[in-house]
Amino acid sequence: MxxxxxxxxxxxxxxxxxxxxxxxxxxxxxxxxxxxxxxxxxxxxxxxxxxxxxxxxxxxxxxxxxxxxxxxxxxxxxxxxxxxxKGEGFTPSDATLALNVGMSDYSAFVVLPMLLEKMAEQAPGMTINVHAFNNRDDAVDLLDAGVIDAAVGVPPTYSEARILTRPIFSDAFVTIVSSTHPVARRAMDMETYLSLSHVLASPEGQRHGLVDEALAQQGKQRHLALTLPHMFAVPAVVARTHLTATVMKRVALQSSAARKLALLPPPLVLPEIVFHVMWHRRNDANPAQQWLRELIGSVASVI
CATH class of the missing domain: 1.10.10.10 (Winged helix-like DNA-binding domain superfamily/Winged helix DNA-binding domain)
Structure with missing residues (x-):
């Protein structure tokens, strides 16, 4: 033969x-x-x-x-x-390559600043290109196509063996009102909650979110006064109005309007949202990408 x-x-x-x-x-x-x-x-x-x-x-x-x-x-x-x-080692401090990361608006706002700070310390010659996605399943398409090396966000709605994921941090929901709002200094019960006008951040323009689903299970409905596609605009809007919103805690705390807000526990049970770093199986052993994933994980552990 x-x-x-x-x-x-x-x-x-x-x-x-x-x-x-x-x-x-x-x-x-x-x-x-x-x-x-x-x-x-x-x-x-x-x-x-x-x-x-x-x-x-x-x-x-x-x-x-x-x-x-x-x-x-x-x-x-x-x-x-x-x-x-053999000899194909990866030394971050000497590397000059560019890596591509997919991030939702939330991930870019919460994770990216510290990630870039740590990269400047450990790998000053490397660059990051950020690719935005709003639909969680779009991350799979970007990874499949090789457009991105890793993604940070909520895991896709369906499991694919070729897409590997690892949880890196979670966030809980809070209800926010202006610090001058009459309800700012008392517990937010369901009756009060439903009496207020609400803001919903919906990148896809839908008027029905996680909170509305939870309320519907109890046969209840809130009044939506405003929907907008940018979640990080919500705290500033709430701080200057009598509107309320239920958002992830870091969205409120890291807003420039944080000092003008009161953060209250929602009067309904909402799940914590777990964020993952995701990558394609074909890149699992790539040393530069392994380093990137570890760096993302270490940053997420302290945010």
């Missing part, structure tokens, strides 16, 4: 199939589509003149020939990887 010109990706595919015993999971493992993995298996069968994997109720069962090849191929791939990556 002539091995000259053999595609090493076929060996990576074989190793993934041995590990996962499933074509779809093996495809995710190496970051290719399911049809591409099926095609690789077909090429391997032709190249090695053996079926290699047989379908069964428990997944793919390796043939004796596949079992014979498994460890030598796995060892060869490890040696190749070690050889290619």
């Amino acid at each position: 002539d091995y000259h010109g053999i595609d090493l990706n076929l060996l990576a595919a074989f190793d993934a199939l041995m590990t996962e015993r499933n074509v779809t999971r093996a495809a995710v493992h190496v970051g290719v589509s399911q049809p591409a993995m099926s095609a690789a298996l077909s090429r391997l069968r032709t190249l090695l003149d053996d079926p290699l994997f047989l379908r069964s109720a428990d997944g793919l069962l390796p043939t004796p020939r596949a079992r014979e090849l498994a460890e030598p191929i796995a060892q060869a791939l490890r040696q190749i990887g070690a050889t290619l990556l």
Whole structure:
């Protein structure tokens, strides 16, 4: 058999199939589509003149020939990887590359200032390009397309094995009113809450948010006097009016209008919002991106 010109990706595919015993999971493992993995298996069968994997109720069962090849191929791939990556260290203080991060408005407002401060200290030659997204599922598209190296935000509405996530911080909701408002110095009960006119921040222009869903479960409805697409405009609006809003706590505390606000516990149970750093599986071992994710995590732990 002539091995000259053999595609090493076929060996990576074989190793993934041995590990996962499933074509779809093996495809995710190496970051290719399911049809591409099926095609690789077909090429391997032709190249090695053996079926290699047989379908069964428990997944793919390796043939004796596949079992014979498994460890030598796995060892060869490890040696190749070690050889290619040898000396390819990443030193933040010497690096000059640019990294791309996807952030919602909230993430950019809360995380970005300290992230840039720490980057200036640790990696002065590196730059960050921020790509905005409002819909949480858009982060998956940006990661898939390679437009961004990492994203910071609320996890997507659906789970994808190729998209890895790690929680880094959370935020709770508070109800804000102007510090001069008559209710600013007393508890916000439900009757008072529903008697007020509310502001809703809705980037997509909807007039129904998390608070409205929680109220609807109790058969209640609030009066919305204003909707606007920018959540960080809300505290300034509330500080100068008799309107109220229920926002994440950091939105209020980090606003320039914070001293003119009273922060009160909402009179209904609302979940804490957990923010994650997200990245594509194909970039999991990239040293520069590993450093970036760790830096984001360390910044988020103290904000």
